[in-house]
Amino acid sequence: MLNVEGVTKRFGGLVAVSDVSMTVAKGSISGLIGPNGAGKTTLFTMISGFERPTAGRVLFEGDDVTGRPPEALALLGIARTFQIVQPFAGLTVRENVAVGAYLRHPRREEAFARAEEVASLVGLADLDRPASALTVAGRKRLELARALATDPKLLLLDEVLAGLNPSEIRDIVPVIHAIRDQGVTILMIEHVMQAVMSLCERVHVIANGRTIAAGTPAEVVSDPQVVEAYLGQGAAGRLAGRAVHG
Amino acid sequence: MLRSYPPQIVLEAVLNGLLTGAVYALVALGLTLVYGVLHIINFAHGAMLTLAMFAVLMVHLGFGLDPYLAIAPLAALFFLFGYGLQRFVISPASRNDDGAILLVTLGLSIVIENALLAVFRSDTRSLTLDYSFSIVDLGFALLSLPRVIGFGVAILVAGALWAILALTDTGKAIRAVAKEKLGAALVGIDVNHVYAVTFGLGAATIAIAACLLMPSFYVNPRAGNAFVLVAFTVVVLGGMGSIPGALVGGLIIGVVESLCGLYLGDSLGQIGIFLIFILVLLLRPTGLFGARA
Amino acid sequence: MTAYRSILLVVLGLAALPLAAPALVGAGIFAGANTLYNLMVFVLIIALAAQGWNLAGGYGGQFSFGHAAFFGTGAYAQAILQTRYGINPWAALVAAVALGALVGAVIGFLAFRARLRGSYFALVTLAFAEVFRILANAAPITGGAAGTLVPLDVRWANLQFASREAFYYLALAFVALVLLLNRLVERSRFGTYLVAVRENEDAARALGVDTLQVKLKAITLSAAITALAGALYTQKFLYVDANIAYGAWISIEALLAPIVGGIGTVFGPLVGALTLIGLGEAAKVAIHALFGSAIPGVDLVVYGVLLILVIAFAPRGVIGLLDRRAR
Numbered sequence: 001m002l003n004v005e006g007v008t009k010r011f012g013g014l015v016a017v018s019d020v021s022m023t024v025a026k027g028s029i030s031g032l033i034g035p036n037g038a039g040k041t042t043l044f045t046m047i048s049g050f051e052r053p054t055a056g057r058v059l060f061e062g063d064d065v066t067g068r069p070p071e072a073l074a075l076l077g078i079a080r081t082f083q084i085v086q087p088f089a090g091l092t093v094r095e096n097v098a099v100g101a102y103l104r105h106p107r108r109e110e111a112f113a114r115a116e117e118v119a120s121l122v123g124l125a126d127l128d129r130p131a132s133a134l135t136v137a138g139r140k141r142l143e144l145a146r147a148l149a150t151d152p153k154l155l156l157l158d159e160v161l162a163g164l165n166p167s168e169i170r171d172i173v174p175v176i177h178a179i180r181d182q183g184v185t186i187l188m189i190e191h192v193m194q195a196v197m198s199l200c201e202r203v204h205v206i207a208n209g210r211t212i213a214a215g216t217p218a219e220v221v222s223d224p225q226v227v228e229a230y231l232g233q234g235a236a237g238r239l240a241g242r243a244v245h246g
Numbered sequence: 247m248l249r250s251y252p253p254q255i256v257l258e259a260v261l262n263g264l265l266t267g268a269v270y271a272l273v274a275l276g277l278t279l280v281y282g283v284l285h286i287i288n289f290a291h292g293a294m295l296t297l298a299m300f301a302v303l304m305v306h307l308g309f310g311l312d313p314y315l316a317i318a319p320l321a322a323l324f325f326l327f328g329y330g331l332q333r334f335v336i337s338p339a340s341r342n343d344d345g346a347i348l349l350v351t352l353g354l355s356i357v358i359e360n361a362l363l364a365v366f367r368s369d370t371r372s373l374t375l376d377y378s379f380s381i382v383d384l385g386f387a388l389l390s391l392p393r394v395i396g397f398g399v400a401i402l403v404a405g406a407l408w409a410i411l412a413l414t415d416t417g418k419a420i421r422a423v424a425k426e427k428l429g430a431a432l433v434g435i436d437v438n439h440v441y442a443v444t445f446g447l448g449a450a451t452i453a454i455a456a457c458l459l460m461p462s463f464y465v466n467p468r469a470g471n472a473f474v475l476v477a478f479t480v481v482v483l484g485g486m487g488s489i490p491g492a493l494v495g496g497l498i499i500g501v502v503e504s505l506c507g508l509y510l511g512d513s514l515g516q517i518g519i520f521l522i523f524i525l526v527l528l529l530r531p532t533g534l535f536g537a538r539a
Numbered sequence: 540m541t542a543y544r545s546i547l548l549v550v551l552g553l554a555a556l557p558l559a560a561p562a563l564v565g566a567g568i569f570a571g572a573n574t575l576y577n578l579m580v581f582v583l584i585i586a587l588a589a590q591g592w593n594l595a596g597g598y599g600g601q602f603s604f605g606h607a608a609f610f611g612t613g614a615y616a617q618a619i620l621q622t623r624y625g626i627n628p629w630a631a632l633v634a635a636v637a638l639g640a641l642v643g644a645v646i647g648f649l650a651f652r653a654r655l656r657g658s659y660f661a662l663v664t665l666a667f668a669e670v671f672r673i674l675a676n677a678a679p680i681t682g683g684a685a686g687t688l689v690p691l692d693v694r695w696a697n698l699q700f701a702s703r704e705a706f707y708y709l710a711l712a713f714v715a716l717v718l719l720l721n722r723l724v725e726r727s728r729f730g731t732y733l734v735a736v737r738e739n740e741d742a743a744r745a746l747g748v749d750t751l752q753v754k755l756k757a758i759t760l761s762a763a764i765t766a767l768a769g770a771l772y773t774q775k776f777l778y779v780d781a782n783i784a785y786g787a788w789i790s791i792e793a794l795l796a797p798i799v800g801g802i803g804t805v806f807g808p809l810v811g812a813l814t815l816i817g818l819g820e821a822a823k824v825a826i827h828a829l830f831g832s833a834i835p836g837v838d839l840v841v842y843g844v845l846l847i848l849v850i851a852f853a854p855r856g857v858i859g860l861l862d863r864r865a866r
Binding site: 286287335344345357360521 | 600602604649650652653655657658659661662663665666667669670673674677787791798834835836837839840842843844845846847850851854
Binding site: 111 | 745
């Protein structure tokens with residue numbers, strides 16, 4: 001479904017993403033993980049068209065979509081959420097979701113009907129509230145609902161679980177499963193490792209802008225390079241040593 | 247359409263443009279300083295200049311004070327005025343929201359301009375001083391003495407402003423707030439105070455500009471408007487927030503205006519400025535000296 | 540459908556004004572029926588210009604400081620097309636609106652393509668209006684500094700009416716039409732997109748909104764409505780010059796009225812125009828009573844103070860205040 005081929009992004013002298021390649025299979029839930037500042041969000045901004053890669057290609061369903069603007073990609077079926085959620089403050093919750101739904105349903109009634117379906121799928125109620133009145137957890141759901149309302153084939157989720165408490169995370173994990181079960185492929189940036197382990201079939205790990213590992217969650221967490229990237233140099237050895245001695 | 251002039255006339259126009267441009271630069275300095283630190287566009291800048299010009303007129307008529315001697319007291323007075331305006335009107339009314347600041351300063355400009363209209367009516371006034379029409383003869387060009395003085399003082403003030411920012415503790419605090427507001431607040435800098443001081447400094451430069459303008463210029467309640475778009479152009483051309491940019495931008499704009507006036511006539515003279523303004527905004531909004539966004 | 544009912548009620552209320560005119564004139568508030576009608580038509584023209592501004596500025600968040608560029612284009616087109624080219628004033632009205640829309644589209648295209656927003660957009664629109672003002676003041680086709688007079692020739696076919704009420708009703712009809720249009724926009728995809736663009740362009744783009752196209756549509760429609768106000772101004776007062784058409788005053792009125800009335804609402808511009816001009820006139824009357832003569836600028840001081848007060852204490856304008864009271 002999505003092929004990222006040797007994508008690089010330089011900001012002046014800084015290389016934010018360096019020669020990253022990855023594949024996301026149709027119908028899968030894939031994870032993109034890595035320490036803070038690894039370049040995950042930068043990679044997302046390139047896949048979703050907000051930034052143009054300095055080098056490399058992004059292929060969506062076999063077509064080269066590198067450098068196309070986000071609104072065009074949304075029409076093709078790539079939707080994304082933002083790490084910092086910002087509802088459209090002047091609109092109600094329903095209208096917020098409808099902004100997404102209008103993409104495939106130009107008529108108000110149809111867009112609103114689709115918005116209501118999506119809202120109930122992600123568990124948003126009380127749709128006539130102003131969106132600015134939502135709690136953090138509510139905003140995360142709204143962010144999800146808006147993107148989902150565009151009827152995407154590929155959904156890019158940028159830390160939808162960040163800032164939620166454990167019980168809120170428990171509530172939203174099944175929603176992500178439900179979205180995939182409707183046929184939407186999901187690529188998610190996530191820090192909450194427990195959620196990554198339970199949701200993702202494949203995980204791609206980057207650190208300092210480079211791929212350091214890829215595979216199933218279980219393979220990846222036992223990879224010494226990944227452990228070192230997260231816990232610091234020599235950590236894998238220390239952990240292994242402790243395991244032997246203990 | 248275009249006439250050709252002997253080189254001496256063109257040279258004189260260029261020199262006159264530079265003289266005017268220095269005062270434009272001074273007006274623009276206040277604007278760019280406020281933009282650089284508070285990241286706001288002060289729409290009341292032109293109206294404050296008009297107010298300052300009337301103040302020069304009043305202290306001359308009331309106390310017989312020469313405009314050049316009025317520089318120090320009026321700069322101090324306007325510093326306080328600007329400080330108070332930012333601290334007690336603009337900041338609380340706008341809750342530091344960008345759009346609201348733009349509108350509050352627009353409101354202030356409407357109030358100041360029309361209050362002046364109510365008090366002084368729309369008559370145009372000017373000062374009559376012994377040296378108003380004095381001439382400096384350079385041999386190859388004749389220049390008006392008050393404008394030569396204006397040029398010199400404007401350059402001096404720009405230098406002084408740069409020195410304040412570069413060398414004093416207040417200047418360092420201002421630069422710290424301009425760069426990184428939150429960080430500055432965390433190390434104990436009173437951001438609201440710094441904002442107000444910056445606004446005050448901007449107002450003081452306007453007062454000085456008014457003192458330099460009045461010996462050779464006139465004032466009516468709308469006089470500042472002529473300068474405000476010019477000052478915006480200078481600031482945009484030089485790069486928002488850049489002091490050397492404002493200086494160079496002011497000189498360029500002064501020359502452009504002077505040459506446009508020469509070739510297109512006075513009524514169209516300002517067209518060149520606005521076209522530069524629009525083109526810079528459309529093609530290179532960071533200006534000549536601005537950092538890339 | 541309560542929104543449509545309130546539009547109907549407001550329009551009917553304003554339409555009933557001529558019934559109250561003799562009483563208002565009799566009470567001595569207005570010097571005569573002419574003064575009253577001139578003022579009310581003026582209010583409606585400002586309301587219309589403000590309705591235009593509100594579309595791009597209020598719903599779309601694109602604060603223009605130069606709507607005079609559109610007002611003036613409408614005003615001059617209306618005057619020049621009939622005096623120089625002998626075009627029927629009704630047809631000229633249509634052409635004036637189309638020309639205003641074109642100017643809006645061009646300025647919008649240039650500004651939005653350059654990604655100007657916020658203060659930069661405000662400044663560039665202001666500069667365009669100033670360029671037009673200077674050009675109109677010098678160009679022969681506009682009559683230069685002398686302006687253009689439309690000859691008095693009172694005929695229906697000429698868009699000049701013998702009865703004072705007729706022009707008032709014409710202006711009111713246009714305001715009512717734009718009220719309806721605003722309501723339709725609010726409930727359309729375009730209107731929702733417009734608010735989304737105002738609140739967060741990146742989020743809107745991620746959802747497939749072509750923000751450039753939405754903003755262009757908004758500024759074009761906005762300019763067309765404001766140009767209509769300009770054309771009506773010419774037709775009512777039969778004279779236009781550069782400072783009326785492209786002067787900063789109309790840019791300021793067009794943005795003040797929606798902000799004072801209630802930014803991004805259907806009724807905001809109309810309520811704002813009534814409030815501003817009403818208070819301005821009241822201030823003039825009060826000054827006259829206190830000092831025995833008029834003092835220029837007093838009404839505008841009131842406008843400026845009102846603007847600052849609204850932003851400080853009532854960001855949702857007069858309508859927001861009424862709303863809060865009703866609740």
